[in-house]
Each structure stands twice: as structure tokens, then as C-alpha cells.
Amino acid sequence: MLVVMQSHATPDEVAQVLEAIKHMNLTPHPMPGATRTAIGITGNVGAVDPRTLEVLPGVMELIRVTKPYKLASREMHEEDTYIEIRNPKSEIRKVQTIIGPKTFTLIAGPCSVENEAMISRTAEFLSERGVRLMRAGAFKPRSSPYAFQGLGLGGLEILSKVRRRTGIGIVTELMDTDNADAVEEVADIIQIGTRNMQNFSLLRRVAKSGKPVLLKRGMSATLEEWLMAAEYVMAGGNYNVVLCERGVRTFSDHSRNTLDLSVIPPVKHLSHLPILVDPSHGTGKRDYVAPMALASLAAGADGLLIEVHPEPNQALSDGAQSLDFAGFDRLLESLKRLAEALGRAIN
Ligand code: PEP
Numbered sequence: 001m002l003v004v005m006q007s008h009a010t011p012d013e014v015a016q017v018l019e020a021i022k023h024m025n026l027t028p029h030p031m032p033g034a035t036r037t038a039i040g041i042t043g044n045v046g047a048v049d050p051r052t053l054e055v056l057p058g059v060m061e062l063i064r065v066t067k068p069y070k071l072a073s074r075e076m077h078e079e080d081t082y083i084e085i086r087n088p089k090s091e092i093r094k095v096q097t098i099i100g101p102k103t104f105t106l107i108a109g110p111c112s113v114e115n116e117a118m119i120s121r122t123a124e125f126l127s128e129r130g131v132r133l134m135r136a137g138a139f140k141p142r143s144s145p146y147a148f149q150g151l152g153l154g155g156l157e158i159l160s161k162v163r164r165r166t167g168i169g170i171v172t173e174l175m176d177t178d179n180a181d182a183v184e185e186v187a188d189i190i191q192i193g194t195r196n197m198q199n200f201s202l203l204r205r206v207a208k209s210g211k212p213v214l215l216k217r218g219m220s221a222t223l224e225e226w227l228m229a230a231e232y233v234m235a236g237g238n239y240n241v242v243l244c245e246r247g248v249r250t251f252s253d254h255s256r257n258t259l260d261l262s263v264i265p266p267v268k269h270l271s272h273l274p275i276l277v278d279p280s281h282g283t284g285k286r287d288y289v290a291p292m293a294l295a296s297l298a299a300g301a302d303g304l305l306i307e308v309h310p311e312p313n314q315a316l317s318d319g320a321q322s323l324d325f326a327g328f329d330r331l332l333e334s335l336k337r338l339a340e341a342l343g344r345a346i347n
């Protein structure tokens with residue numbers, strides 16, 4: 001259910017509605033908009049009796065939300081959501097970058113943190129090009145228990161050091177609730193990987209975090225299941241969710257996964273959340289990354305998550321799909337040209 005307040009409703013009237021919702025043992029989610037405030041209601045197993053709220057001063061109307069996901073739906077929140085990422089270096093935590101449709105946000109970096117030198121080199125390379133967010137995993141979900149599993153807490157330490165020194169924002173994966181406090185401290189965006197999209201205890205934990213969450217699509221998840229996973233995070237009070245398409249499992253074996261760019265328009269139709277695309281995991285081969293990155297921009301995505309490594313052939317994970325610095329520069333040039341033609345700016 002969604003309570004739409006009148007445009008001239010006073011803060012007191014909004015507060016009164018919030019109180020009434022809590023009194024019904026439900027959870028109110030106030031969403032201030034450009035012209036009026038709306039209040040989402042969750043927690044109801046059956047239908048809410050609309051009359052109790054309809055009669056309160058300042059209330060314009062009550063709308064039943066038909067989708068199973070509520071807070072993630074465009075029915076509940078018509079305007080696009082913009083996610084603010086704060087600057088890791090500035091004392092007052094100035095806004096470093098904003099993810100949303102007005103710009104096209106690039107997040108790039110190696111699959112894994114391997115050592116401090118390669119993280120520093122990558123952070124410096126990206127910063128010089130104006131990229132404000134670096135991806136790199138300290139905890140790696142690997143298909144084989146014998147493969148490099150990431151440096152764990154040591155990897156987070158490296159990220160923390162480089163973050164403080166260069167001011168680049170960090171996107172890094174959280175694999176289990178045990179490491180949540182440690183990851184939360186270093187990450188400017190907490191990544192939830194494809195294998196954990198429906199790890200509900202993990203989703204409940206990041207719901208309590210003050211940090212934005214990058215929610216990768218489960219490799220066999222439908223759009224509805226994906227948005228329901230976002231709903232877990234939002235229902236727990238964290239509205240800062242960025243979706244990330246990274247390819248799904250199909251019968252095709254010409255690429256590592258099948259990058260489902262056709263999901264972008266329906267995401268935009270059904271949800272107000274921003275969506276990024278990861279063409280690196282989506283294709284698995286570096287030669288295919290640039291064409292799919294450009295296609296993502298053309299299809300209306302809000303940005304990219306790209307694997308870049310100073311020496312891809314020496315990488316401890318996902319080298320085959322990682323661009324080297326020269327490859328990233330070439331991609332950046334093409335993205336800039338396409339963005340200009342589409343009237344968008346690279347962030
Ligand atoms: C990654 O981003 O390095 C990663 C492991 O991604 P995914 O969860 O999409 O496989």
C-alpha cells in the first residue's frame with residue numbers, strides 16, 4: 001500500500017500518518033518527492049484497511065501496490081532513484097559521485113586484490129581518467145576450492161590503505177555475515193555476488209548497513225526474483241540498492257554467461273532503482289567486453305562494472321576477461337563518443 005500525501009501536507013500531518021501506520025503494527029517508509037511525499041507501507045500480510053488512513057489530514061489517496069515487491073517498484077516510487085556515494089577522503093563526507101540515469105557511471109578494477117602494488121597502480125590509473133569507484137574482491141566466491149580464494153582481511157587492509165591515500169571509492173564483495181563489519185568499514189559500496197543474491201540472511205544484514213549495496217543478478221534469477229532480493233534490503237531500511245546484470249545461465253556456450261541486456265528496459269519500467277551492467281562476467285572474454293559495454297550504454301543502463309588489471313595474463317582470477325590499461329583507454333574513448341551522441345555524460 002502507498003499513501004500519497006497532498007502537495008501542501010505539513011510535516012506534522014506526515015508525522016501523524018507515520019504514527020498511525022506504526023500503530024497498526026506496520027512499517028512506514030517515507031519517500032519525499034519533488035512535489036509531494038509518499039509513504040510506502042510494508043509488513044502487512046493481508047490488505048490494509050484504507051479507511052483508517054484515508055481520513056487523516058493531508059492524505060490525498062491510498063494506492064494498492066500490485067507487485068510482490070513494493071519499495072523496489074515504480075508503482076511505489078515513480079521518480080528514478082539516485083544513489084549518492086560519499087568521498088572516502090573528505091572529512092565532511094562530501095558526495096563523490098551519484099549513480100543514476102543522468103550520467104553513466106564507470107566502476108572498474110581487478111577481479112581480486114592480489115597485492116598492494118597492483119591495487120595502487122590500478123587506483124592511480126583510474127583516478128587519472130576520472131573514474132571515482134574501483135572494484136576489487138578481497139573475498140572471492142570461486143567455483144573450485146583449489147582456486148585463489150582472495151586475500152580476505154589482508155585484502156581489505158590493502159583496499160583501505162589505497163582508499164585513504166587516493167580517495168578512490170571502493171566496491172568490494174561481502175560473502176558472509178561473519179565479515180560484514182570488516183567489509184562495511186572499507187567498502188563505499190558493498191557488492192553482493194550472483195551466488196548470494198538469494199542469501200536472505202546476508203541481505204538482511206546489508207539492509208542494516210549505512211552503505212549502498214550493489215546487488216548482482218543471480219545467474220538463474222528471473223527479474224521478479226531479483227527485485228524481490230532488492231526488496232529484502234529495502235524492507236530492512238537500506239534504500240540504496242544498485243542492480244547489476246552480469247549474465248545468466250543458458251544453453252549457449254560461446255560465452256561464459258549470456259549477458260541479458262534485454263532486462264534493462266523492463267527493469268527501468270518496473271523499478272526506480274539504477275542498473276549497471278558487468279560485461280566482463282557476462283562474456284568471460286576480454287575481446288567481447290567493449291562491444292557489450294557500448295551496447296549496455298545504448299540500451300539504457302546507468303553504468304558499468306568492468307574488470308581491468310595491470311597485467312591480465314598474470315591475474316590470479318578472471319584474467320581472460322580483464323582489460324589491460326590500454327584496452328580500458330580504448331573503451332573509454334568509444335564510450336565517450338557514444339555517450340555524447342546519446343546526450344549522456346560519463347561519470
Ligand atoms: C565479481 O564481480 O568478481 C564476481 C565474482 O561476480 P559474480 O558474482 O557476478 O560472479
Ligand code: MN
Pocket residue numbers: 111112281307317318
Ligand atoms: Mn571476477
